[in-house]
Amino acid sequence: MITRSMKGRLFIVLAVATGIIWLFASAWIFFQTRSEVEHVLDTRLQEAARMVSSLAINGDAVPSRTSRSDVQTLPETASYERQLSCQIWSLDGRLVARSSGAPNESLGNEADGFSDQQVGRETWRVYAISDSAKGIRVLVGDRLGLRERLVTDLIKGLLWPAMLIVPLLGLLIWMVLGRGLRPLQLMAADLKNRSVDDMTPLDVTRTPPELAPLVNSLNFLFSKLETARRHEREITAFAAHELRTPLAGLKTQAQVAIASQDAEVRTRALRLIVISVDRTSRLVRQLLAIARIDAQDGVRRTDDVNLGQILDEIISTDPPSGSANVVLSLALYDLGFATNRDLLSLALRNLHENAIQHIKHNGTVKWDAVRVGSSITISVDDDGPGIPDSELPLVTSRFFRGRHKSPYGSGLGLSIVQLAADKLGAKLALKNRSDENGLRVTLSLSTL
Template sequence: MRSLRRRLLLWLLPATLLAGLLASAATYWGALSELDEVLGDQLKGIGQHVVVDENNRVSLTGLRQRDDDRMSGEQSHGVLLQIWRGATQIFSSDPDSILPPPVGTGLADITVGGQLWHSFVTREGDVSVRVAQQRKARWEAVAEIAMHLFWPVLSLVPVLALFLWFGIGYGLRPLREIAASLKRRDANNMQPIYTAAMPGEVKPLVDALNDLLHRLDNAFTAQKNFIADAAHELRTPIMGLGLQAELLERASSAAEREEINAQLRVGVVRLARLSEQLLTLARLSPDAQLAEDQPFDLCALARSVVSDRSRVAEVNDVDLGLVEGTPLIVRGNAENVRILLNNLVDNAIRYGGSHSRVDVVVHSHEGRPVVEVRDTGPGIAEVDLPRVWERFYRGSGHAASGSGLGLSIARRIAEQHHAVISLERGLDGRGLTVRVCFPGAPADLAYAATAH
């Protein structure tokens, strides 16, 4: 399992160490230029305090006498001292160091045997005093300074890692508290997590969790209500079938048994349709995603639905027809839209009554595909309009049987396709029109459909 603390530590520790090294490097380069000036002044100071008497004896006035190993010019803290009378060397603190006679005064760099020397020369009469130091000796001094600069940074890495480890752990404590709070909850506790004391970085996560808990609470509530309503709706037809079965056992004549069998068949068909619609409604939950999202021709789909339902319309003595124009492309799940149209056409046939007329009209309105199911039936009473979208609501004044799920299923499918479904007046100013307006199809799909 990946650790957020370890991941933060792997990012923060190298970044902090790099910042420390960069700061030390900047200090180092600044100190390097200063060191050249300081060591140059040191050479000047030593050269100006050298005194040579008439007997060629050398003394250092105002300076502490140095050890012999520090007067070679090859040590990081040492310098080479030479006294010249004319072109003759009369004194050298390191006889092994062979430098040519000085030709001028002041600071100068000379190269002897592939080694660079920094030197300072003073002259009084025919006596020249040279104080010199090898370049590599200065680099040794610089290396010592670098060690003093970088060693504290490196030595602080374990301490820094420890502080970062516990600091990150302290910063992640709100996440552990959220996890512990959720772990203590039971399945029925969907209360939002308190966010007032949460850090700003954690609050978006908690807000998302609260939104999820809210949606889960709504889904569980809808599921409980659906199960309760379904159990209530299924109880009546099941009890009816049980009673018809008991009556069938007591039937005394063939005619009576045939009548009971007919009622049983009607009850089984009604129960099968109710079960099918319940399963469809359960599958079309508000948060369910479309199983398939493909373009299809709404006119061809409506033509297929009218053809399938024509036999039902004929049995119920209903005039079912289709009014269509050019192909209209809709993007979505064609099978779900077929269920929508089947429910609307079935409702119109069932509630329109015999000798009624049902038209399925497919057209375009302001660039949006529209399908309408119009009938000349009794329509829906004004008092029932606010509740017709509710599950299992059948309204008043209708003799036809039904489950009260058709419009609810149609509305769910319309919402899945971001379509608008509405109720209007039917044919000839009476009856009912159910209008479904789909989103406009992309231009390339519409062009392809027209060309085809």
């Protein structure tokens, strides 16, 4: 079974790679050493032949001796030369002299130079040199069997230490891998010993550069988890606080309606119950919307939308309170593009509800849109009190309720719009109207 251990897999890869390199190196050493040794041995044959030829020319051996019994035995000079066999022949084919280890048969009848000769049952490597002036031919050779043993022994002497080093090299690789992977083990131990609530970032400064991307990704994940948990705690605490009041009011008004004999009092209590239920329903819907947006990782822009149709649906399902006037520009019905319909509808619904809550009595909410190049800007104007300039950067924060807060609001509407805009890649902007009282909110989206 293939190991899943990173250390084991790295060790196998490095060990196999080292083994392959060692095999190639051994093969190279074998052939290179063999070639060099054979060249050295051939050079030795050549030098020995020239030396013997020189001695013979100087008179130590002459071709005047004709009988087999008169064949001279050449002296041996050193143990290094004992592997060599030497013969001196006259040019007319008579053996003049030979070394003690040389055979009586000729080592070769080939031309001068190197040749491989079969003498009896043995193969010889022979070098021949002739001197026509003295009438002699010198043959120097060594047995290929001895030469092969010499080469083999030499190569074994080189490779055996390398073979003994291989296990030590494997142990060294294992130890180095263990030390190299130590930061991962320390990181794993740190994460294992953490409590569930500990989202402290890992220390990047003490991390090897190779692990920095992993550590940064983990820290980014911790940050997202911490943000999600914080939002979850905020939503839970806010829901517990905000739902307590309307639920208590519902109970009180229900008790009043049950206990009262006055029809007008009962009607008023029931009307207040309806208002409380509406506010509670809106609060729950907004909390669920925030949870749904937070859970989305990305947005697929696959829906063809029409702004006028979306706003018609919003107004029909959530009609304005009182005598508020809602004006939709005709340009809204002419603009169609591709985006995420659910998120866009959620953003527009909360913008509409926010405007309705803050307009004055018999006030007006105006919707408009304009396309500029590849961008569409949606705007909504109300004639309410506006927002103090100091609070404009804060109103998109969760649960923020400013100076002109509505009794029916929860501080979540604009934060939902901001979340949806971020998911859509849109830009949300708020500013007080300069021509008259009220607030203008714009939502700019790219159609690319």
